[in-house]
Amino acid sequence: MKREFLTLLTIGSFAFFASCGNQGTEKKTEEKDQKVEEAAKKEECTYAFDLENTSVKWTAYKTTEKIGVSGTFDSLIVSNTQKASSIASVFENATFEIPVATVNSNAPDRDKKILAHFFGVMDETTSIKGKVLGVDEAIGIISMDITMNNISKAFDFSYEIKDNTLSVSAEGMKLSHWKAQPAVDSLNTVCYDLHKGSDGVSKLWPEVKIEIASKVQKDCK
Known part of the structure; x- marks a missing residue:
């Protein structure tokens, strides 16, 4: 027991x-x-614009098969950004200017043709200009006004944020918004044989894809 x-x-x-x-x-x-x-x-963290980590990529399309030809612009001028408590807010009221002479498709001969026979036939287009009209963080929309060929057009773009980078990808941007069909025809004429596909038809599509990526500076205390 x-x-x-x-x-x-x-x-x-x-x-x-x-x-x-x-x-x-x-x-x-x-x-x-x-x-x-x-x-x-x-x-508490704040975010600020970083030009060195900002890029603008474009993709144009040729041939009936719609083969993409991509490039960038080597120069970008951005003003009126601000330090903010959120990444998207950095770009509120921002303005930008892209000198078209800095177009870069990794083919110097093609770049000369784009400059002379595309941008060169437009009205007052030494630069593509734009400004941010507003940012709606609740639904991930950034509104921009883009001016080319002396015509301004407003757009609402969806954006994504990952690794402190705000990205915008706009497909099917119709050049008709800026009445740029004469510029499309002009470039296709000078590049006629280069724009032929397997069907023998020469074609330059009147639309482009634009991709913008901007990695901001992050400062936390």
Whole structure:
């Protein structure tokens, strides 16, 4: 009987201390989680525009098969950005200018033709200009006004944010918005044979794809 009592006492003591040990661990875990949450609340971050990490890529399409030809612009002028508590807000009221002479398709001869026979036949288009009209962070929309061929057109673009980078991808941008069909025809004429596909038809599509990516500077305190 005495032995059974000692056995029960030992088991009870072990259970008690094990229970106390678990409570201590749980308490430490809760305290640690609370400290992490408090640190996150105290951390305040601001974001700022970084021109060196901003790019504009374009893709035009040739032949009936719609083969893409991509390029960039080597120069971009951006003004009126601001330091903000969110990435999208950095671009509120921003303005931009893209000198068309810096077009770069990785083919110098083609670049000369694009400059002379596409942009060159437009009205007052030494630069493509634009401004941000507003940002709606709730639905991920950035509104821009883009001016080319002396015509301004407003657009609503969806944007994504990943790794401190705001990205806009606009497919099917119709050049007819800027009455640029004569420029399309002009470039297709000078590049007639180069724009022929397997069917022998020469074609330059009157639309482009534009991709903008801007990685902002992040500063947390």
